[in-house]
Amino acid sequence: MNKFWIMLTHTYMNRLKSKSFLITTGVTLLLVIGLANFQTIAEKFTGSEGGDSQEVAVIGDKHSLIEPLQNQLDMQKASVDLAAFDGSKQEAEQAVQDGEYQAFVELTAENEIPSATFYANQIANTTLSNKIRDALQQLKVMIAADQADIDPAVFQQISSPVHFDTIALEENAKTEEELSEARGLVYVMLFVMYFAVLMYGNMIAMEVATEKSSRVMEILISSASPVAQMFAKIIGVALLGLTQLTLFMVVGFQAVKMNQDVMTGGIFEYFGLDDLKVSLFIYLIVFFILGYLLYATLAAMLGSLVSRLEDAQQLIAPMTLVIVAAFMIAMFGLNAPDSGFVTVTSFIPFFTPMLMFLRVGMLDLPFWEVGLSIGILILTILIMAIIGARIYSGGVLMYGKSSSLKDIKAAIQLSKKE
Template sequence: MNKFFTVLMHTYRSKIRSKPFLISTLVTIALLFVVSNMGEITKMFGGDEESKIGVIDNTGNTLPALQEQLKAAGADLKAEAVDKSEKDAEKSVLNGDLDGLLILDKDASGMITGSYRAEDVTSQDLITDIEIALQQIKNKSAAESIGLNQEQLAAIYLPVSFEKQSLSDTAKSEEEAAQVYILVYFVLFFMYVSVMMYGSMIAVEVATEKSSRVMEILISSVSPVKQMFGKIFGIVLIALTQLVLFVIGGFAAVKLNENLSGSESIIQELKLNEIPTPLIVYALIFFVLGFFLYATLFAMLGSLISRVEEVNNIMTPIVFAIVAAFMIAMYGRENPESAFVAGASYFPLFTPMLMLLRVGMLSLPVWEVALGIGGLVAAIVLFAVIGARVYRGGVLMYGNAPSLKLIKQALLLSKEEKKNTTGV
């Protein structure tokens, strides 16, 4: 057991002190701070200044109404009349004196029309603000033309009363569903990225030792099985360490944004702090079990190759399984009650993502969740036993082209190596 912990701690310490780990962690946390505080950062660099457009009002009386609508909507946009010809006003736009030029006119029926010109018309927020304001003015003008007053117009545009009520006592409320949706999406995405990134790390670790012939020295002092599980648990600890750092960094970034902006954080707005504790526990369980399942497969296949360059070739089947699970989960987010999603959630390679999805989006009976976890644990034990035997023989194999057919050869070598060790 001491040798197992020696391999575990060696793997953990060597990776956690490596430059790739430190750089990727710091860069990711920095990105979290940048994304969470993008609004405040743009203000610091003057990127949130009020836009200014010139208006040529051919109607004679629309500009004041437009200014009033923009102000009421809280748009960061200032509309000013320009005493120039259209061509001169366009030159002002090209020179940067104006962000855009709006020409107001009326059609044959007397309704207001607008023509917006700018150097670049990809600024959708600004254009949308103008369109909404003009639409409000047009609605008001049309209502007045047929004799409607403001109260009658407001009644027309008043949203319809629409209540939603679940008949099932166990159904989730709309607010709970939104909270769960975000948590499940985050865990699914992080599980996908983690398995892809850290799983390949395990395979590369084994392949690197084999290519340098270090494995021949290691197996004389530490059994291959202890090596495999030591590496797997070491990488699992690395993944959990980085996850904790990301969560802490993300929480700090959100709190900084809350203090700088003076408004509620996204955690409070979406009430993510009210996510049920059992769901968080399930998320951790499925993440750890799912990661360990795939990590075992990566370690097993990593022992079959002799060079680091061959890692991608031998990992393709597992990558396809991960991608398939993720794609089904994305479909299942909108159709969690689908029979296809329910059936696929009991397939061990898909269980970590799909069962977590169903637990979060539906009110499943305990036995279904227990069956999913039990099947996942049984698959991990089975893969661990087979993986340990393949690993025992695979680490002694060199010079073979990467192929899944090598698993049979590795099992035979493992059996022979065990006989030689026990003297049977």
């Protein structure tokens, strides 16, 4: 048992001190801090909070259109100031190039219906042009309605969106508002689960392949059983992942706490991050741990079959495709969580961590369904651990080019000879 803890600690510390882990963790922490301050950063760049308005020159039929167009921009709270430009088009172009204006607009009116051409140094950023286009569209609608002698109140009633509510008849079904919040939250958490399982699973396979390529495995198998080695790596990388995720959550929580006044709406309200439910968070941890154990066992088993890092990626490609397939089905299920296809596939062990978590977040499921899926998943992990241990025992003794799943049979035969 003492050897097991030594190998576990070695795996944990070796990966903890690696440059790839430190760089990945540092970049992700910067991303977490950036997302927590997303609205503040966006406002700084767009100038929507205390910043200067964007000044746009106007030529053409500016005298009759500039004032009502500016009124529309003000009603939309767009930080755009229109300025009448008395020079020629060439002079307006030069003024924009010299930085006097952000852009200039050439307004024309045919039968009093406005149209415009927008000029700027670069048109890749459509934020400014879209603001002016939307304001001009509203102005055009108002002028057209006035020409048709339509009462403004009647026109407003016609153009207003239809009132349409959706009500679930089942007593425990989620409301449309709850579904919208859950959809965004599940979307974010599925991404976290997908990348984490993929990254840590690959890390285990690479760890085993690295030791075999350096012939360290020959020393290890003489001092400890291959099964102990396999589970030491799985648990060691699991603790590494737990350390990393804990660090992300602590930094993220502090960043959220510092910006809680700003984060009461916007992107955080859209993704449902301003109303986290404890039960959903518990389900996330349960399915994340079980999903990790399932794929980590599979990754360690496949990693033991190769003795070169170049072969490791090729051999774990099927596992990667299964994870990608589960993620794609989950993306489909965000809009149809109660479909028969999603329901059936949520009980397939390799899809369960993502799909059952999706259904738990989006639907009000009976506990027996969730319990059954977790039971099947745990049973599958135990079976995979038994089979994986046998394959691992033989696989670590195999050297040479191994890039086919057919080598599993050879590994099992080798394990019987021990």
